[in-house]
Amino acid sequence: MPLVSPGEWLRKAQRLGFALGAFNVENMEMAQAVVAAANALHAPVMVQTTSGTLGFAPPEVFAGLVSRLAQAAAVPVALHLDHGNGLDLARRAIAAGYTSVMIDGSTLPYEENAALTRSVVRIAGDVPVEAELGTVGGKEDAHSAEVRYTDPDQAADFARRTGISSFAVAIGTAHGFYKGEPKLDLDRLAAIRARVSVPLVLHGTSGVPEDQVRACIARGICKVNYATELRAAFTGAVREALAEKPDAIDPKHYLKAGRAAVQALVEHRIRLCGAEGRA
Numbered sequence: 001m002p003l004v005s006p007g008e009w010l011r012k013a014q015r016l017g018f019a020l021g022a023f024n025v026e027n028m029e030m031a032q033a034v035v036a037a038a039n040a041l042h043a044p045v046m047v048q049t050t051s052g053t054l055g056f057a058p059p060e061v062f063a064g065l066v067s068r069l070a071q072a073a074a075v076p077v078a079l080h081l082d083h084g085n086g087l088d089l090a091r092r093a094i095a096a097g098y099t100s101v102m103i104d105g106s107t108l109p110y111e112e113n114a115a116l117t118r119s120v121v122r123i124a125g126d127v128p129v130e131a132e133l134g135t136v137g138g139k140e141d142a143h144s145a146e147v148r149y150t151d152p153d154q155a156a157d158f159a160r161r162t163g164i165s166s167f168a169v170a171i172g173t174a175h176g177f178y179k180g181e182p183k184l185d186l187d188r189l190a191a192i193r194a195r196v197s198v199p200l201v202l203h204g205t206s207g208v209p210e211d212q213v214r215a216c217i218a219r220g221i222c223k224v225n226y227a228t229e230l231r232a233a234f235t236g237a238v239r240e241a242l243a244e245k246p247d248a249i250d251p252k253h254y255l256k257a258g259r260a261a262v263q264a265l266v267e268h269r270i271r272l273c274g275a276e277g278r279a
């Protein structure tokens with residue numbers, strides 16, 4: 001089917017207490033893996049690319065690729081701009097066919113973040129907009145920031161003033177791999193959920209223990225982002241395939257290994273999110 005808007009699916013997830021898996025892809029093989037996993041489990045899914053990935057290949061290329069994969073799939077697939085860096089990229093992604101965008105003004109002062117987010121909501125029209133308040137730690141593309149947790153009252157004000165469709169919370173997760181076990185502020189998440197009505201999004205989920213992810217979904221998380229561990233799975237499998245057959249020259253040989261590793265991991269994450277069979 002054609003690419004879908006995730007808005008309806010996020011609200012359904014919120015109502016029924018599951019989460020959409022949102023998976024960052026870097027190339028065709030990772031996109032194929034995500035769509036194949038969703039198809040196999042009859043799950044709605046979000047494929048996403050960061051601003052950095054779109055510097056490597058532009059939104060028109062990913063939109064063309066993912067929309068063709070979605071057309072051949074029997075499940076709803078949304079294409080999302082993850083950590084959009086401004087109005088121009090949001091506009092270009094939407095024109096290319098992205099069905100959802102995030103604007104990341106989280107490193108800006110509060111009023112500037114709200115104003116930027118509001119301007120993206122305005123130009124996005126029917127396309128749902130995700131925004132972040134407070135900061136998820138670590139590094140997603142060039143965004144590097146100290147961790148500031150989301151304030152629940154400010155979150156309510158922000159959602160109301162900007163008109164966003166979904167809200168990324170900062171409750172102790174970080175991008176990249178964790179050094180120790182992450183300590184998530186679940187009480188804060190519950191407090192945000194009590195004040196904010198739009199679906200909530202968890203970033204930096206690679207390496208978060210499964211029981212913590214389930215606890216977050218039980219407290220209102222409706223979209224769970226996975227990026228780092230998919231990159232690691234892909235690269236690890238390619239590395240292994242090349243080590244086993246150092247004289248391989250056909251990229252299909254080792255890319256196939258990367259693709260299979262990502263599909264297996266995505267299937268696991270879709271089950272964890274409770275999205276299996278929801279399509």
Ligand SMILES: [Zn+2]
Pocket residue numbers: 083136140175203204225
């Ligand atoms: Zn993120």
